[in-house]
Structures are given as C-alpha cells and as structure tokens.
Amino acid sequence: MMNFCLIYFLILVLVDHGFGFNMDECKESKCGGHGPAVRFPFRIKGQQPDSCGYPETGFDLSCSERKETVLELPNSVKLLVKNIDYVAQVIYTSDPQDCLPRQLSNFNLSASSFRFRDIGLFNDQSSLFNCSWRKNTFFQMPCLSAPGYQVYVFSSRVSMDNIALLYCAKMYDVSLVPDDMIDGNNILHLNWSIPSCGSCAAKGKFCRLKANTTEPEIECYGKLRQIKWSSAKFVATGIVLVLILLVVVGIVVYRIYSFNRIEKEYQSKIEKFLDDYKAFKPARYSHADIKRITNHFKEELGQGAYGTVFKGKLSDEILTAVKVLNNSQGNGEEFVNEVGTIGKIHHVNVVRLIGFCADGFRRALVYEYLPNTLEKFISSPNAENHFLGWKRLEDIALGIAKGIEYLHQGCNQRILHFDIKPHNILLDHNFNPKISDFGLAKLCSKDQSAVSMTTARGTIGYIAPEVFSRNFGNVSYKSDVYSFGMLVLEMVGGRKSTVDVKERTSDQIYFPEWIYNLLEGGEDLRLEIDTEEDNGIAKKLAIVGLWCIQWNPVHRPSMKTVVQMLEGDGSNLTTPANPFTSTAPAERIHPKIPSRSLYQDLEIIKETE
Structure with missing residues (x-):
C-alpha cells in the first residue's frame, strides 16, 4: 500500500507544472555563492528575522567577512559550515584554523542543540x-x-x-x-534531533513552526522544487523509472537488512571471544592503525580464501605481514581460530602473532614478517638457484617437525593444524621454518584420541585419507603427521621432474610410490645427488615421509618419534610397509613421473557411519 502511495505522489510531482520556491520572507539564503543553503531550522543573523529560525540555542548562523557560513557553539567555539543535510539532519563543519582537536577542551554540547554524530x-x-x-x-x-x-x-x-x-x-x-577528530580529519559531523524536519525535506517540502501553538510544533509546506514536464510520454517514462527504482530499492533494502543481521551476529561472537581473551591477547589495533601500518595497503604480498596479506611496518626495524580478512567470509570461526590459537603460541618454529584488529566489522591479523615460503624453493625443479641443498632441507624438515610436535604436545591443549603444506611454511632470512595460517585449526585435549569433523578440511594432496572417510580410521593428530609426510616427500622430489624410461613403457605413477619402489628394491633415489652424505639425507627424508603417509593412522609415528628419526643419522631406519595398492614394484619398472604429482586428488569415499 505504501509503495502505491509513493508512486502516486511521484506521478503528481512529474505532471505538475511550474518551477520555483516559496517566496516569503524566510526564503532559502546563502552567505556566499558556494556556501550551503540556509533555511529553517537555521537562519542567518542580520539577513532573516528571528521567526525564520528555531527558537533554541545554536540555530543562528552568521556570515564572515570572507562570505563563509559560521556556526557558534557554547564556550565560544566557532566552526565553518561546509554543508547541511536537512534529510539526515546533519551539519558538516570544520575548524577555521584546520585543527579541530585544538578546541577539544572548549567543546561542551550539553547546552547546545547539537551532538557528535560519530x-x-x-x-x-x-x-x-x-x-x-x-x-x-x-x-x-x-x-x-x-x-x-x-x-x-x-x-x-x-x-x-x-x-x-x-x-x-x-x-x-x-x-x-569524536572519531572525526582522530588522525588529522578536519570535518566534524554534528546532528540535531529537534526540530524533526527530516521528513519534510525527504518529501521535497519546506519546514516551519506552526502558528498559534503554545509549544513549538513544526509542519511541512510548499515545495522545494517542482519539475515541469511537457508531454505524457515523459510522464509514462517517469512512472516506469519509478517502478524500476522501487524494485531495486526493495532488493537493496532486503540485502542490507540480511547482511546487517548476519554481521551483527558475527560481531557479537567476535566481541564475546575478545572479552574472554583479554588475559593473553596480543596488541589490539584500530582500523586506522592497520591503515597506517600498511601505508594504506600499499604493498600486497598475496591473497587467500579468507583475505589479502599486505606488507606492513611497525617501525624501521619491525616489519609485519597483515592479513586483512574478508568481511563476507565465514561466521567468525576463521578469525577466532587464528587469534585464539596462535595468540597463545610461543615457539621458534611457529609464526608469531603480533596483534589483531576487530574494529567494527573490519578484522585483520598482524604477524611477524618472513620473506619467503617453502613452496618457492621446491616448486621449481629445474631452477638450480632455488635449490637449498640437502643439509638445509634436512634442517627445515626437522624444524617443521619440532613445530608440529609443539602444537601436539607443548600447549595446554593439543592443536591440530589440518593445513600443513609448503605454502604455509614460512622461512626467515636464515631459512629457519615457521608454521603459519591456523584458520583451519582445531583444539582438543591431549588425551583425546579422535576429533569430530563435519566436513573435510585442508588442501588436496596433503589431506589424510581418514579426513575424507572414517573407513580409514578416526581423525586425530595423526592427520597432521600424514600432511607432514606428503610435504617431506615433495621436498625430496622437488628437483626431480622425470626419470629414465624403458622403451617398453610410458606409464605415469604417483611420485611417493615411485620412491617406495626404489627403496624397496635397494636402489639409489636417482635424484642427481652429488655426495654420499647427501644421498643418506635424501634417503632418510624419503623413509620418514613414507612412514608418515601410511594409510592406517595407527601405523604412522607420532611427531615426537618423527623428530627422533630426523635427528638420527638414518642408518637404523627401515622402509615401512607398502602404503600403496599398485602392483608396479614387482615389475621393477622406472616410468615417467609428473613433477607435481603430489597434488593428485584422493578418491573421496562416502561415509558409512
């Protein structure tokens, strides 16, 4: 019903003839050619009678010698009026000396009709x-x-x-x-609630005091602007445009309502978490701080499913990586996971969370900055300048293993990462590894043998089979062990794209299975290793990786055992049982293999529970 009334009103506006304003003594006025239009409830002193303004403190404006519109507040605070929004009932002001905070000690709006908007x-x-x-x-x-x-x-x-x-x-x-005074902004928003003339302005009408009333009451009258149309064609066009506009506005209002409802629930969850987190929270930054730290998001480091990472700087010596989270993603779980999990962790092989931002609906995480990821050094098999050397690869694998062991055993609660992969292993300037990105992490007690999951989480190629289907066992900390094993095998094969092929075959097989075939047959790994020491390291890493990717979680070692295996010389390590179903090993075939076959999708097996 309301929509039809609005349409009828707009049609009357479209077909009405004439153009002009109400020409009484309280007509709209200005101090200068570019100044704001002044009308009720305001008046310009010296140009309009007292009856043209609202009879309360603050609605009398004046004109300066430079034809600027001036608003005077209590305690002799004078501000320049830049604009007046009569619909929203907001007046936009600035300080003549371009320094609003200088007048902070004098601001006292208790005796004024205005209030700070923000x-x-x-x-x-x-x-x-x-x-x-x-x-x-x-x-x-x-x-x-x-x-x-x-x-x-x-x-x-x-x-x-x-x-x-x-x-x-x-x-x-x-x-x-007010927020307007922080970080150098010189525009102050003041609003008023009485008199309530916004509805008149929204209808395109003037507002004034009713005559012959004991209390100040307002009424709408006249028309601010009338549009003249000369043909029925224009009228019909206007009706169609109004109908389209109403449909669009209805959709937008519904979307805004839905979005605000979801975001309020989201924000409520975040604020409750932050209240509970005060005992051990890192530094909390405002959105203005985040903009300053990132130099207004100048240098982008990368993008992910949950947000964009920018390079930042707390000081000349302290660089940061700032992950700005997407507002539209998730229900707050990713933000709570990252802050709640990594904020409690202090380990040389886990990235450090410096601070976070939860400013309204804007959220960000501030980490220590690390220049490289492990992925960069194992994804270019033919780029020799990217190869780190077998000793350094061994140290990196050991550091990652110690970091995961700390997550599993060193915290009050066991932390399961669920996304161990080269992209989430950061390297400092000395190539010390640090585990990052805890958005998919779960917490559980140390004596808990299994965790519940409603959906598979992680990256294809590194996800343990039991995460897809409980037919392979329960999801537990052994799922991280599997991901670590796949990562280590990729480190071993990172410089290898193909092997020699016998003329009788051109098959391709899974790279970890190819490594198992060679080890089972007592052969070298054929990875262009220069020294016997390097060959021993490569073989040790390969055996550890194969132990970690056993399909049955019970057969995988714990990360504490993995650390012990990596710290040893590898001479006592035995090759595990064959974790694959292929019959190729018995034929002693050396087929061509893809360099990145570790990204091969696992077959998804439906739950039977």
Whole structure:
C-alpha cells in the first residue's frame, strides 16, 4: 500500500507544472555563492528575522567577512559550515584554523542543540597526553604535535603507571572525542534531533513552526522544487523509472537488512571471544592503525580464501605481514581460530602473532614478517638457484617437525593444524621454518584420541585419507603427521621432474610410490645427488615421509618419534610397509613421473557411519 502511495505522489510531482520556491520572507539564503543553503531550522543573523529560525540555542548562523557560513557553539567555539543535510539532519563543519582537536577542551554540547554524530572507542572521559617518545602509535592528534613530541588521546581509565604512557605527560581531560577528530580529519559531523524536519525535506517540502501553538510544533509546506514536464510520454517514462527504482530499492533494502543481521551476529561472537581473551591477547589495533601500518595497503604480498596479506611496518626495524580478512567470509570461526590459537603460541618454529584488529566489522591479523615460503624453493625443479641443498632441507624438515610436535604436545591443549603444506611454511632470512595460517585449526585435549569433523578440511594432496572417510580410521593428530609426510616427500622430489624410461613403457605413477619402489628394491633415489652424505639425507627424508603417509593412522609415528628419526643419522631406519595398492614394484619398472604429482586428488569415499 505504501509503495502505491509513493508512486502516486511521484506521478503528481512529474505532471505538475511550474518551477520555483516559496517566496516569503524566510526564503532559502546563502552567505556566499558556494556556501550551503540556509533555511529553517537555521537562519542567518542580520539577513532573516528571528521567526525564520528555531527558537533554541545554536540555530543562528552568521556570515564572515570572507562570505563563509559560521556556526557558534557554547564556550565560544566557532566552526565553518561546509554543508547541511536537512534529510539526515546533519551539519558538516570544520575548524577555521584546520585543527579541530585544538578546541577539544572548549567543546561542551550539553547546552547546545547539537551532538557528535560519530563517537567510537572513546565514548567516555578521555585525556590528551604529550609524549616525547612512543614505540607504538595509538590515536594521534597530528595538528597538536610538533617536532620532538606527539600528542595522543587515551581513555581516562588508562592508569598513569601503564607502560603505554612512558615518556608521556598529561595535558588535560576532555569529555568526548569524536572519531572525526582522530588522525588529522578536519570535518566534524554534528546532528540535531529537534526540530524533526527530516521528513519534510525527504518529501521535497519546506519546514516551519506552526502558528498559534503554545509549544513549538513544526509542519511541512510548499515545495522545494517542482519539475515541469511537457508531454505524457515523459510522464509514462517517469512512472516506469519509478517502478524500476522501487524494485531495486526493495532488493537493496532486503540485502542490507540480511547482511546487517548476519554481521551483527558475527560481531557479537567476535566481541564475546575478545572479552574472554583479554588475559593473553596480543596488541589490539584500530582500523586506522592497520591503515597506517600498511601505508594504506600499499604493498600486497598475496591473497587467500579468507583475505589479502599486505606488507606492513611497525617501525624501521619491525616489519609485519597483515592479513586483512574478508568481511563476507565465514561466521567468525576463521578469525577466532587464528587469534585464539596462535595468540597463545610461543615457539621458534611457529609464526608469531603480533596483534589483531576487530574494529567494527573490519578484522585483520598482524604477524611477524618472513620473506619467503617453502613452496618457492621446491616448486621449481629445474631452477638450480632455488635449490637449498640437502643439509638445509634436512634442517627445515626437522624444524617443521619440532613445530608440529609443539602444537601436539607443548600447549595446554593439543592443536591440530589440518593445513600443513609448503605454502604455509614460512622461512626467515636464515631459512629457519615457521608454521603459519591456523584458520583451519582445531583444539582438543591431549588425551583425546579422535576429533569430530563435519566436513573435510585442508588442501588436496596433503589431506589424510581418514579426513575424507572414517573407513580409514578416526581423525586425530595423526592427520597432521600424514600432511607432514606428503610435504617431506615433495621436498625430496622437488628437483626431480622425470626419470629414465624403458622403451617398453610410458606409464605415469604417483611420485611417493615411485620412491617406495626404489627403496624397496635397494636402489639409489636417482635424484642427481652429488655426495654420499647427501644421498643418506635424501634417503632418510624419503623413509620418514613414507612412514608418515601410511594409510592406517595407527601405523604412522607420532611427531615426537618423527623428530627422533630426523635427528638420527638414518642408518637404523627401515622402509615401512607398502602404503600403496599398485602392483608396479614387482615389475621393477622406472616410468615417467609428473613433477607435481603430489597434488593428485584422493578418491573421496562416502561415509558409512
């Protein structure tokens, strides 16, 4: 019914003739050619009678000598009026000296008709501090700062003993700090609620006080603008456009409503988690901090399913990798997993979480920056300058194994990663490995033998068979062991693209199976190894990898045993049972193999439980 009424109103507007404004003494006025249009509830002093404005404090504007529109608030605060939104009832103002924070101590809107529109984190008493040196930036007031010191705003609840206030001196307290004043913005949004003329402006009408009433009441009258149409054709076109617009607006409103509902549930979950997490949280950053750290997201490092990673800098010495999470992905599980899991971890082979951002619906994770991933050095088999050498590969494999062992045994709860692969192994400048990306991780107690999963998680080629089907056993920490084994086998074969082929065959087989065939037959691995020592390392890595990818989880070693196997010289290691179903080993065939065959899809077996 409402839609038809709106259509009828718009049709009347389209066919109505004439153009102009109400020409009474309170007509719309301006201070200058480019100034905002001034009408009720505002008036310009000296140009319009008192009756043209609303009889409350603050609605009287004035014109400066430079034809600028000026709003005067209590305590002699004068602001330039840039624009007035009569529908939203918002007035946009700025400081004449381009430094809004300088007037903070004078702002007191209690006796005014206006209120700050945007009050963010500082919705209570705040204080300004003069800081001669600060390692970590916070909410800065750039225009109050000078060479040798910076001015920051903190909540008054922050104790003077807080390490964040080291080298800082308190300047003065302020009642409220709107978001507009932080980080150098010089546009202040003020809104008013009384008189409520927004509905009149939305209907294209003027607003004024009703005559002969004891209390101030407003009414709509006249028309702000009338459009003249000269033919029925234009009228019909206008009706069609209005109908289309209504359909589009209806769809948009529904989408916005649905999105806001989902996001509010999402945000509620995030905030509850953060409240519970205060005991051991890393640093929390605002979205403004994230923009400053990443230089407004200037340098992109990569993209993933959950967001984009940018290079950032906390200081000249501290570089960071900032993962900005997609707002539309998931229900908060990925963010909670990463912060809740990695925030508690301190290990040389696990990437360190420096901080996070949960500013409204905007979320980000700040990690230590590491220049390379393992994938870069094992995905180019013919690029000799990318080969790290067998001793370094052995050290990397051992470091990864120690990191996974720590996740499984070194924390209060066992952490199952579920996405061990070369892309998630970062390398520092000394090629020390660090495990990253805990978005798919699950927590369980150390004595828990199995975990429940509703869907398979991980990357094809590295996922343990029991993750696809419980026919192969229960999902447990042994699933990470399988992924580690596939990673190690890929490290072993990273420089090998093909082997010699007998004329009688051109078959291709799975690369780990090819390694097993050679070891079972007592042959060398045929990987162009230069020394006997390197051959021993390659053979040890291959045997460890084959033990880890046994299809039955019970037959796989724990990561503690894997570490012991890698720390030994490998002379006592025996080749495990054949984990494959192929009959090729008995024929002693040396077929052609694909260099990246480790990405081969496993057959998905449906659940029978």
